[in-house]
Amino acid sequence: MDPHLLKQLNAERQARRAVVLVTDLGDGRDRLVREGDAVSGDLGLAVEKAFRSGKSGTIEAEGRNFFLNAHLPPPKLVLVGAVHISQALAPMATLAGFDTEIIDPRTAFATAERFPDVVLHAEWPEEVLKERPFDAYTAVAALTHDPKIDDFALVSALKAQAFYIGALGSKKTHARRVGRLKEAGFAEEVIGRIHAPIGLSIGAASPAEIAVAVLAEIIAAFRSRGVGAAEMEKAA
Amino acid sequence: MENVQAHDELRDPLMIAEGWMREGKDVAIATVVETWGSAPRPTGSHLVIDREGNFEGSVSGGCVEGAVVAEAADVLETGKPRMLEFGVADETAWRVGLSCGGRIRVYVERLG
Numbered sequence: 001m002d003p004h005l006l007k008q009l010n011a012e013r014q015a016r017r018a019v020v021l022v023t024d025l026g027d028g029r030d031r032l033v034r035e036g037d038a039v040s041g042d043l044g045l046a047v048e049k050a051f052r053s054g055k056s057g058t059i060e061a062e063g064r065n066f067f068l069n070a071h072l073p074p075p076k077l078v079l080v081g082a083v084h085i086s087q088a089l090a091p092m093a094t095l096a097g098f099d100t101e102i103i104d105p106r107t108a109f110a111t112a113e114r115f116p117d118v119v120l121h122a123e124w125p126e127e128v129l130k131e132r133p134f135d136a137y138t139a140v141a142a143l144t145h146d147p148k149i150d151d152f153a154l155v156s157a158l159k160a161q162a163f164y165i166g167a168l169g170s171k172k173t174h175a176r177r178v179g180r181l182k183e184a185g186f187a188e189e190v191i192g193r194i195h196a197p198i199g200l201s202i203g204a205a206s207p208a209e210i211a212v213a214v215l216a217e218i219i220a221a222f223r224s225r226g227v228g229a230a231e232m233e234k235a236a
Numbered sequence: 237m238e239n240v241q242a243h244d245e246l247r248d249p250l251m252i253a254e255g256w257m258r259e260g261k262d263v264a265i266a267t268v269v270e271t272w273g274s275a276p277r278p279t280g281s282h283l284v285i286d287r288e289g290n291f292e293g294s295v296s297g298g299c300v301e302g303a304v305v306a307e308a309a310d311v312l313e314t315g316k317p318r319m320l321e322f323g324v325a326d327e328t329a330w331r332v333g334l335s336c337g338g339r340i341r342v343y344v345e346r347l348g
Contacts, residue, residue: 001265003257003348010254025269028317028345056280058270058341067269067343069280 001030008032009071016073016135020050025058025065073137074099075163075222080125080153081143082109085168089141089211090118096215098139103128105149125153139164139218141198145173151180158190164221166198166214249282249293253347262287263347264308268295269319273338283342287312295342296322308344317345 005021009032012019022043023030033039039047042061050056050070058067077093079086082104093100094117101119104110110122121128133156134140140157142150145168154177157165167177174196181191199213200220249265256263266283268275276297283293283301285308295304300322311318320342 001345001347006250006254006257006347010250013250023267023343023345025319025343056269056278058279067267069267071280 005030005032013071013073016076016137018051018070018072018137020047021069021071022047023067023069025067073135076101076135076138077218078103078134078138078140078153079143080104080140080150081168082106082111082115082120082122083143084207085143085210085214087114088208089214090115092211092215093218094118096219098218101132103153104144125149125156129153129156134160134162136161136163138162139221140166141214141218142167143198145169147177147180151177154181154194155184155186158186158193164195164218165193166195166217168198169196171197247292249284252292253282253284256284256286257347262312264311264344265347266295266304266308266320266342266344268340269343270341271338272340275338275340277340285309285312296340300340300342304342304344311344311346315346317343319343 009019009021012032012034018035020033021030022033033047035051038044043059043066046059046061046066046068050068054070054072056067056069058065075098077098077100079089079100079102082102086102090100090102101121102110102115103121103123103125105122105124107122110120112120138157138160140153140162142154144150150167154165154167167174169177177196178191182188195217198217199210200216202209202213202216204210204213253263253265264285266285268277268279268281271279276299277295281293281295283291283295283304285291285305287309289305289309291301291305294301303322304320307318307320321339322342323339
């Protein structure tokens with residue numbers, strides 16, 4: 001491997017940008033492909049697939065063997081609301097491999113005592129997202145029910161094309177939310193990306209059970225990244 | 237949690253390889269490029285090795301790392317990449333292998 005390429009690869013990974021390292025297994029030459037870079041032919045199709053699935057593998061193209069190593073950023077989960085569900089969801093998500101963070105400007109909720117082992121921002125989403133914006137490898141769960149806190153995060157998540165967006169709240173709460181987002185200029189199919197009611201339908205009742213339902217939904221979204229819901233259903 | 241993330245970054249084989257390179261060490265990178273059956277580590281997993289035989293990361297559950305480290309010494313010497321294949325452990329022949337019953341191919345190359 002070219003030492004310069006290794007430096008570039010590590011820099012891209014640290015910046016949370018998806019890259020595919022292509023190695024020609026015949027002569028050992030390698031190159032770094034960034035998402036959106038044009039690569040022609042069968043190799044290009046395989047690279048595109050690697051970006052979508054996040055899976056690495058060996059392929060044959062133009063009579064040569066290539067190894068494609070897909071480096072997708074680790075998934076991040078941002079919980080908006082330092083609420084009871086978050087106390088269960090944060091440790092569960094961390095166990096499942098998500099870089100987990102919590103945002104809640106209400107300092108009575110966002111305390112280190114309630115959340116001893118998680119990155120906690122006791123600030124408004126407006127402030128936090130200036131420094132740490134959402135990206136396509138972020139899942140966002142809005143859990144406060146309070147539009148003053150949730151709405152900005154939801155709008156940011158929609159704009160950043162976060163791979164999962166969920167919002168807690170009754171049908172009535174969500175209907176009002178949809179109304180506000182429409183007024184803000186979002187199309188219905190874009191708003192439809194928000195999972196509400198949040199979580200898989202498993203009859204969850206307690207905060208910890210709801211956390212399981214939400215985490216399962218997030219994992220389903222993460223593992224089907226780039227695969228349409230219809231294709232998922234076909235596969236299931 | 238910040239501690240855990242910092243720790244993970246410290247153990248990242250490609251970050252370690254870059255650090256070793258900066259210290260002027262010769263570094264070999266081994267990568268799982270293909271798996272069949274139940275392989276312990278997915279394709280794309282790395283083991284990085286320096287000339288003294290120090291290594292970080294993994295290409296299996298510890299079954300074949302020793303053999304990969306030995307091969308890496310040759311790759312560092314010659315600069316020629318090498319493809320290794322490991323299958324089920326053959327206990328009678330004392331060959332290294334995977335007890336899980338899977339098969340893997342590991343590509344070993346020199347950095348630079």
